[in-house]
Amino acid sequence: MVQKESRTARMAKSSHPNLMPTEFAAMAKKRIDEFVDMQTELLDKLQETNRQWFDRAQSEANLASEFATKLTAARSVPDAIAACQEWTSRRFEMMAEDGKHFLSDSQKFMETGSRLMSSGWPTKSVGGST
Numbered sequence: 001m002v003q004k005e006s007r008t009a010r011m012a013k014s015s016h017p018n019l020m021p022t023e024f025a026a027m028a029k030k031r032i033d034e035f036v037d038m039q040t041e042l043l044d045k046l047q048e049t050n051r052q053w054f055d056r057a058q059s060e061a062n063l064a065s066e067f068a069t070k071l072t073a074a075r076s077v078p079d080a081i082a083a084c085q086e087w088t089s090r091r092f093e094m095m096a097e098d099g100k101h102f103l104s105d106s107q108k109f110m111e112t113g114s115r116l117m118s119s120g121w122p123t124k125s126v127g128g129s130t
Contacts, residue, residue, distance in 0.1 A: 038116045045112060049105045056098065063090055 070083040 035116075038112070042109075042112050042116070045105075045108050049108075052101065052105075056094075056101070060094065063087065063094070 067083060067087040070086070071080060074080040074083055
């Protein structure tokens with residue numbers, strides 16, 4: 001019994017252009033270059049974000065050190081309370097900044113990832129289905 005070819009298989013065969021090996025190689029090279037550029041951009045964003053969060057951790061360590069210094073230098077309860085209030089106030093400011101940076105970083109990664117996906121990488125899974 002002869003099996004009929006599915007409609008999607010016939011359409012897939014007919015929709016593929018006849019490419020010469022050099023044209024195919026040029027098209028593949030262009031796609032690979034686009035992919036590498038996108039990956040490079042994503043890596044640059046990751047490195048920039050890593051530097052920003054490392055600097056942020058450094059400033060937190062400095063704040064904790066300053067707090068410890070002020071607290072040990074306090075000679076009265078009001079001085080200790082003032083040091084605690086100052087540290088708490090600054091800590092809350094830093095948490096608000098963290099939230100803004102996190103949202104900004106997330107947006108950058110989503111935009112880059114969206115462009116990567118919209119450029120066709122990857123368009124299909126390993127099995128050939130979407």
